[in-house]
Amino acid sequence: MSDLGAELEALRARADDALRAAGTTEEVEAVRHALLGRSGELTVLMRGLGQADPDARPALGRLANEIRDHVQAALSARAEELAVGDLAARLQDEAIDMSAPGRPVRIGHLHPVQTLMRDLREVFHAFGFEVFEGPEIETEAYNFELLNIPPDHPARDLWDTLYVAEPGSIELGQPRPAADGTILRTHTSPVQVRAMQALDAPIRVITPGRCFRYEAVDASHASEFFQVEGLVVDRDTSLADLKGMLEEIARALYGRDVRTRFRPGYYPFTEPSVAFDIGCLVCGGSGCPACKRTGWMTILGAGMVHPEVLRNGGFDPEEFQGYAFGMGPDRMTMLRHGIGDIRLFFSADLRFGRQFAEGR
Numbered sequence: 001m002s003d004l005g006a007e008l009e010a011l012r013a014r015a016d017d018a019l020r021a022a023g024t025t026e027e028v029e030a031v032r033h034a035l036l037g038r039s040g041e042l043t044v045l046m047r048g049l050g051q052a053d054p055d056a057r058p059a060l061g062r063l064a065n066e067i068r069d070h071v072q073a074a075l076s077a078r079a080e081e082l083a084v085g086d087l088a089a090r091l092q093d094e095a096i097d098m099s100a101p102g103r104p105v106r107i108g109h110l111h112p113v114q115t116l117m118r119d120l121r122e123v124f125h126a127f128g129f130e131v132f133e134g135p136e137i138e139t140e141a142y143n144f145e146l147l148n149i150p151p152d153h154p155a156r157d158l159w160d161t162l163y164v165a166e167p168g169s170i171e172l173g174q175p176r177p178a179a180d181g182t183i184l185r186t187h188t189s190p191v192q193v194r195a196m197q198a199l200d201a202p203i204r205v206i207t208p209g210r211c212f213r214y215e216a217v218d219a220s221h222a223s224e225f226f227q228v229e230g231l232v233v234d235r236d237t238s239l240a241d242l243k244g245m246l247e248e249i250a251r252a253l254y255g256r257d258v259r260t261r262f263r264p265g266y267y268p269f270t271e272p273s274v275a276f277d278i279g280c281l282v283c284g285g286s287g288c289p290a291c292k293r294t295g296w297m298t299i300l301g302a303g304m305v306h307p308e309v310l311r312n313g314g315f316d317p318e319e320f321q322g323y324a325f326g327m328g329p330d331r332m333t334m335l336r337h338g339i340g341d342i343r344l345f346f347s348a349d350l351r352f353g354r355q356f357a358e359g360r
């Protein structure tokens with residue numbers, strides 16, 4: 001065999017060795033380059049064929065082509081083998097162990113005020129009340145006038161109001177209340193009138209929601225808080241019904257043994273009006289700072305719906321009566337958990353919030 005023939009045969013053997021040794025697709029590519037590249041070994045040998053003895057040339061040409069085909073096939077085969085191996089290795093690497101225990105997921109929970117409001121919904125639901133919600137952005141008419149609180153009434157001082165500015169007035173440097181009377185509601189009582197206008201008697205609704213006041217914020221005052229209003233309108237509804245209902249509600253919320261009392265109160269939209277107290281949850285009635293040493297805690301205001309308010313809601317006070325009550329879930333939550341500062345509710349401090357992850 002000619003020298004060139006021997007070199008070709010040797011090259012085949014080296015190519016096979018090199019491919020067997022190639023462990024990655026990159027290494028296979030390097031072998032391809034070294035053999036078949038522009039100045040690769042096989043390329044160079046094949047270029048040398050022209051100088052070979054003319055008699056030996058056809059046989060050498062065939063051998064060279066055969067070896068080139070062999071090398072190309074071997075390159076492809078090895079490349080494919082490795083690619084399959086890579087995939088298998090990746091599948092192995094990235095395999096998910098279905099039997100591994102899950103990582104604990106931190107599940108959130110309700111804010112304690114929301115928990116209390118859900119409890120209220122449940123208790124009232126059991127007494128046949130449905131939820132009727134009204135807008136947080138109200139008008140002075142619903143927030144005041146329709147509730148029998150005229151513009152110059154001193155009771156308006158009780159509801160320090162956040163007014164929405166007249167469009168453009170801030171830009172002019174002269175902010176003034178919107179001419180259409182748009183305000184942030186200072187209580188949920190305006191929903192009484194909205195409910196009466198929307199529903200037929202008998203009405204039995206609670207109206208939970210957020211309220212806003214222009215308050216100097218301190219441990220017991222926030223400029224944003226919740227209220228839950230209750231309204232019943234029907235024929236032959238009496239103050240006795242109101243008393244019985246509130247006593248039952250207090251027992252459902254605070255236990256059968258809770259002590260309760262009614263005191264005279266004043267609200268422009270109820271007549272008569274009452275304040276409803278329960279025996280202090282902290283001291284049990286003997287007197288402590290939490291109840292200002294009275295032994296009692298006021299949990300809501302209530303009364304018989306004022307005839308004027310009934311009329312504003314579209315009901316004839318000669319035919320229909322109603323009672324209403326309003327409570328403060330923030331304060332009730334503070335009483336429930338012995339929380340001393342309402343600002344904690346808005347603090348976004350997770351150390352505070354996590355204490356109320358009931359049952360988790």
Ligand code: DAH
Pocket residue numbers: 186187188189229230267270300301302303324325326327
């Ligand atoms: N709206 C009153 C307030 O914000 C609470 C209230 C008192 C609501 C008596 C009532 C009620 O429905 O009858 O202080």
